[in-house]
Amino acid sequence: MTSExxxxxxxxxxxxxxxYRALRLSATSNxxxxxxxxxxxxxxxxxxxxxVLAHRERITPATLSKVVDSLETLNLVDREPxxxxxxxxxxxxxxxxxxxxxTLRNASTLALEDALAKMPARDREVLLQSLPAFEQLAEIxxxxxxxx
Numbered sequence: 001m002t003s004e005x006x007x008x009x010x011x012x013x014x015x016x017x018x019x020y021r022a023l024r025l026s027a028t029s030n031x032x033x034x035x036x037x038x039x040x041x042x043x044x045x046x047x048x049x050x051x052v053l054a055h056r057e058r059i060t061p062a063t064l065s066k067v068v069d070s071l072e073t074l075n076l077v078d079r080e081p082x083x084x085x086x087x088x089x090x091x092x093x094x095x096x097x098x099x100x101x102x103t104l105r106n107a108s109t110l111a112l113e114d115a116l117a118k119m120p121a122r123d124r125e126v127l128l129q130s131l132p133a134f135e136q137l138a139e140i141x142x143x144x145x146x147x148x
Contacts, residue, residue, distance in 0.1 A: 026111035027104040031074065036104065038067045039093065042077055043101055047090035049082065076100060 001009075024033060031039070041056055042048055048056075054064040068091055071077040076097035082088035093101065116124050 023108045023111055027107035029100060029104060031071075031076070031100075034067055035071055035076075038064065039071060039076055039097055039101065042071075042091050043093045043098070046092040047080070048092070050089055050091060053091060071097070 024036075029036070038053070038057060041053060045052065045056065050061060050064060050068065053068075054061045057064060059067075068077060068079070072079060074096075075094055077091055078094045079089050079091050082090050116127075119127070
């Protein structure tokens with residue numbers, strides 16, 4: 001990799017981090033970023049075993065258990081025994097959790113719509129044309145998650 005490519009990768013990382021932070025701030029809620037991350041991951045894979053969820057979130061089972069406990073206390077997730085193995089717990093998003101997820105998604109989408117509307121048309125078009133490349137980048141970065 002050339003030094004120019006390394007610089008581009010670093011600049012992309014900074015831009016993505018800033019966008020992520022801005023979107024997180026635009027979607028205010030009374031739960032932590034860790035809780036949001038786990039809630040969205042549960043929705044993605046529900047019903048999901050706690051061990052699988054900990055692996056996908058790249059956190060320890062003990063840490064995950066605390067986060068899921070807090071989400072359950074807020075009535076955002078439900079736990080139930082795995083019908084195939086009663087010793088295992090499955091987690092899924094509750095109706096209140098689905099409503100919160102929808103609220104957070106809508107707030108992020110509105111923030112992006114507002115920001116895109118403020119960009120010069122030429123820059124907005126370049127950004128929108130690069131969406132397939134961003135999706136490909138996401139798929140490459142997430143490829144390791146599929147190896148469970």
